[in-house]
Amino acid sequence: MREVSLQRRLRGDKAFKAGTLALSLVATVPLTLILVFIVIRGASSINWQFLTALPKPVGESGGGIANALVGTVLLILIGSLISIPLGVSAGIFLAERGKTRLGSVTRLAVETLMGIPSIVLGIVAYVWVVRPMRGFSALSGGIALAMIMLPVITLATEETLLLIPVSLREAALALGVSYPRTVLRVVLPAGLSGILTGVLLAVARGAGESAPLLFTAFGNPYLTGNILKPMASLPLTIFNYATSPYPEWHALAWGASFVLLVFVLALNLLTKLVSAKWKVQF
């Protein structure tokens, strides 16, 4: 065996540590730049009017993104109402019966859905909902978002429930508790923090999507609460304003980006808080 001196090994150690540190700093550069840039350009347009007013026609100064804020909230709400019950149920099924044939087919389907580009899901929602209903609508946008959120929630639920110790389940079954009640009242509550984390991540993902909304929710310069009508959303507003030729609209796009960024960051922080606070100790 070749002798390697301790000195040399320590030097190698230090070089490796320095290397990983340098590379991780490089990895944070893009995020830092994006944050700094959006804050500098966007924060200046934020004021009460920006958040509560509707967009103004070209040439008039001022105007806000109230329609997009309300739209994003409503679209996420529709998406959540569809994807949370479906996703959590599918996750429970995968955790309980994942080894069966139907289980593996389900998992394959969910994992494939996770990998499908969001614009394709938008087209699917267009064909399924927009064409039969003869018009763009918030409902179709919500359905497109639900398809994006569904696999995130399903897989998070499955992973969480698989980590719950068998002993807990046995404790309930040995008390003469039926299988469905054991799953719903013992296993599911014990996994609540993990499931909520999955839901919040799915919401954060859905909130930032623009591609599937292009030909479903479509966008709307007016404030509306009617989910059968076209509806604005933050990502769409950013897209429309940023691709316009007017500098005042560019400023609005930066402001909307800033709001969206804050929203997504807040959701991520909330996720961390939820998983730390509600974590169940076994």
Next chain:
Amino acid sequence: MEGAVLEIENLSAGFDGKDVVKGVSLEIPANKVTAIMGPSGCGKTTFIRCINRMHELAANAHVTGTVLLDGEDVYRMNPILLRRRIGMVFQRPNPFPTMSIYDNVIAGYFLNGTHMSKSDRDRVVEETLRRVALWEEVKDSLYRRGTFLSGGQQQRLCIARALAMNPEILLLDEPTSALDPKATAAIEELIAQLKGTVTIVQVTHNIPQAARISDFTAFVHLGELVEFGQTNKLFTVPKDKRTEEYLSGKFG
């Protein structure tokens, strides 16, 4: 046997077609402590899990033979109703982590959707916690999570959870194997106090413990019942050579 609450005849059970318990026949007397003793991996746990039909929940499990509870074949009963009559405590304490101490005690009722008035709940919780000698220690923290308790207290809470359902039989699967000596002593004392009001079947690989707590002992080796009898007789004049060798520490 006179006063047998459980009659087990030719019970075989195992996994993947391989028997872990091989043709065990045994009658368990009512309101006594029966120890199922034997070296690790001899099928003790599988044996008692056949009594409340927990064994069949495992994948690829099989079981043959009969288990009679008060003369009734448990394999013809609804397993859910059976398990309400036979309580079980596991090797590691497993209180429900999302529930308070109070809720853990009445978890059997709550999870089964049995409606109880507040005064009934309070009474069951206090009575049961007094029965397991935990009341004085936890009466001021009833609404804290059960998982905040020490290991020994958690195990007594799990015994309380099983006792609250008023079972005819209590199955204890090495309930002290994860506990320190002091907590173990507390559990043994508790078993001595419970005896007479409930039939206890306890699995143990701890020879002195079987000698201390049980009225009857079954010695199981490699899945077979080697010897069964009154504990003082089995320990002083074992009939089978294997029992003698096990008790004198030649194997196991």
